[in-house]
Amino acid sequence: MKSTTRVQLSLMMFLEFFIWGGWFVTLGTFLNDNLQASGGQSASVFSTQSWGAIIAPFIIGLIADRFVNAEKILGVLHLAGAVLMYQMYNAASIEVFYPYVLSYMILYMPTIALVNSVSFNQMKDPEKEFSLIRVFGTIGWIVAGLIISFVFHWDSEQSRAEGLLRNTFLMSSIASLALGLFSFTLPKTPPKGKGEKVSLGKIIGLDALKLLKDKNFAIFFISSILICIPLAFYYQNANSFLSNSGVSNPTGKMTIGQASEVIFLLLLPLFFKKYGFKKTILVGMLAWAVRYALFAYGNAGELSFMLIIGIALHGICYDFFFVSGYIYTDSKAGEKYKSAAQGLITLATYGVGMLIGFEVAGMITDKYTLADGSHDYKMIWLIPSAIAAVVFLVFAVLFKQEKEIKATV
The missing domain is CATH 1.20.1250.20 (MFS general substrate transporter like domains)
Structure with missing residues (x-):
């Protein structure tokens, strides 16, 4: 290049x-x-x-x-x-x-x-x-x-x-x-599918639904949707929580999460190779439960380190679950369904999973909004922590360890 x-x-x-x-x-x-x-x-x-x-x-x-x-x-x-x-x-x-x-x-x-x-x-x-x-x-x-x-x-x-x-x-x-x-100054990228017939199933990845016949992939697929419920709580509540808790420069401090994302993305192939897919993704799930527990019990004072650790866990939460999931999906799909499978898992997570997650997060936030307009953030964070813990346990019990999958990140 x-x-x-x-x-x-x-x-x-x-x-x-x-x-x-x-x-x-x-x-x-x-x-x-x-x-x-x-x-x-x-x-x-x-x-x-x-x-x-x-x-x-x-x-x-x-x-x-x-x-x-x-x-x-x-x-x-x-x-x-x-x-x-x-x-x-x-x-x-x-x-x-x-x-x-x-x-x-x-x-x-x-x-x-x-x-x-x-x-x-x-x-x-x-x-x-x-x-x-x-x-x-x-x-x-x-x-x-x-x-x-x-x-x-x-x-x-x-x-x-x-x-x-x-x-x-x-x-x-x-x-x-x-x-x-x-x-408009970028290198020309002409359409790849010009003249090809296109179907609804191909566009949104429905051609890959047959992968759900595989019990392990079906468990992973459902877990991916469910883990997006606690993820939605982070997007919807984290910044306002930190701001209302008295944390200074909350938006700047939240960039620690993106910095850790870069670090753990580099570490992911090593972890993947040593521990395999199941343990890697379980660590990602567990990180969601731990970070929300830290948010629930931390504060902007003497326990501010708990909030910072919770933010820093974003790299493990995202990379070890979602990036690992993309690799796993790629390995299960085979050449014929690679694109369709990635489209399906994206639709399931950022589409269906996050849609459910934001709705749940909204209901929980309203339920724990106090008379003076403030929020009971302890409960707002403990609930998604519990959801993540349940998904962790279900995946740990039902998903069977497979042969090693090559990490291509």
Whole structure:
């Protein structure tokens, strides 16, 4: 790969995830402070990510894979996203905000697959080259959080009281505009499926449903959906929890989670090779239960280290479960169903699983909202901790150890 192309792809990844990290991390706090949203209303807003994940395959399968160059549709989607993000910045109520965020996520979620497509199209050895490009996406997410906390201090108590947290949408709107324009300069990535017949089953991965006949894969599939319930609690409540608990620079400190994600992604092949798939994924499940217990009993004072450890566990939570899951799915699918299987597991987790998770998180948040508007965060965190523990036990008992699976991360 030419060095200029590598720089282009790295900048593309940086901006792609800078945009997402620039507003999504603080969304729960913004909804609570600026729009006075209830737990149920917040759940509806966060669920737009799931609806975006469900609809994304149709945009990719019906348009990007058949008619339009990936870099061009990427540019159009981000330019439209910049407009929608600016409208979110101006929204004064949850009723006005919701249609814009729903429209935005329907347009944004397909761009994740598009940036991958543009990248893979330029690579001769994706297994070695892709991670070096994708890591700039994580760096972009981290930089966005650091800017919010340590440069502009939008998540400080005073700034939140002044309504300045809404500036995160303006920042992301500008970044989306930049990426939209920049996309048209990216290497040409013509549609791969031009002229091919396409079916609904192929688009959303239903061709891979026959894999569920394998008992182990079926247990993994169901566990993947269930573990997304506690995951949704983190996205929806973590930033507002840290902010309301008195943690300084909460958004910046949450970037510790992305830093640990990079570290454990590098360690994953070693762990995978030594302990195998079952033990690796069990560690990931257990990490969810432990981190929420730490959140439940930690505080911003003498027990603040518990909150920091909980944030840092994000790398194990995500990499050891989700990345391991992608590897396992790839190994079970075989050449014929590789793409379909990955599409199915993505639909199950970020689509169905997260949709259920956000709904449950919203109900629990409302149930443990006190009369003065504060929250009983101890119970809000202990419940997903218990759910993760149950999923851990079910998987440990029912999933049978298989022969070693090659880690390709």
